Amino acid sequence: MQYREFIDSLGAEACPDGLGPALRALWYEARGDWEAAHEIVQAMDDVMAARIHAYLHRKEGDDWNAHYWHRQAGSAFPSGMSLAAEWDMLARELLP
Numbered sequence: 001m002q003y004r005e006f007i008d009s010l011g012a013e014a015c016p017d018g019l020g021p022a023l024r025a026l027w028y029e030a031r032g033d034w035e036a037a038h039e040i041v042q043a044m045d046d047v048m049a050a051r052i053h054a055y056l057h058r059k060e061g062d063d064w065n066a067h068y069w070h071r072q073a074g075s076a077f078p079s080g081m082s083l084a085a086e087w088d089m090l091a092r093e094l095l096p
Contacts, residue, residue: 001079010030021049022049026090029087032065054068055087
């Protein structure tokens with residue numbers, strides 16, 4: 001799936017088939033289902049999962065937890081970056 005197709009899929013009623021867990025988590029979060037996104041990343045164990053986990057906790061206002069997950073990922077806390085820009089950055093890293 002290409003980035004534009006992924007963005008367009010956010011208007012669908014159901015998550016597209018064939019997406020990996022990281023993209024599914026971003027899809028659900030963009031559709032307003034933080035809990036589903038969080039459940040998905042909790043079941044994952046890689047750097048991208050930790051980065052998305054950090055984003056999710058930042059979105060809920062828990063910067064302490066977001067910093068923790070950035071440390072786990074070896075990434076920097078995105079100070080000064082909007083949540084929308086961070087979500088977009090993560091999606092673009094996962095999609096061509």
